[in-house]
Amino acid sequence: MPREVKGRSLLASEKRKKLISLLQRDGRMSLTELGRELGISHVAAKKHLSKLISSGLLKVRAGLSPKALDVRLLVVLCEVEHGKLMALLEVFKRCPRVVFLSTLIGPYNLMVVMVAEEPGLVKIMSLGACCIRRTDGIRRSELYVVDE
Structure with a gap:
């Protein structure tokens, strides 16, 4: 049993x-x-x-509201070359717009959650001008704007 x-x-x-x-x-x-x-x-x-x-199954936490802060959350899913993943994690940790990083299992192996304080930043990031989407070692990426 x-x-x-x-x-x-x-x-x-x-x-x-x-x-x-x-x-x-x-x-x-x-x-x-x-x-x-x-x-x-x-x-x-x-x-x-x-x-x-x-039991640890439930945690009490405070959550910030992006809408109240007048910012947009962006989720970037990246397929990163295996040998460069750990190095890229260290680089992205230093980006002031990155609020969450996680490795994933599947076609995309890296998830980055970022904050865009200005509407123009969303456009810049979506066009690929953001260094996170253009960094050496990233094969492909997708960007999603989180709508609260």
């Missing part, structure tokens, strides 16, 4: 799945509101929430 993974057993509860879904929509919901939506008391909602947080 396969061994049950701790995280999976915690998510086996439909209440916990719905709790996570509710918090993804509105992370500021009160325990009373959560309990009402789940059909349980606020005390039970707190117990479910505490269990998810203490």
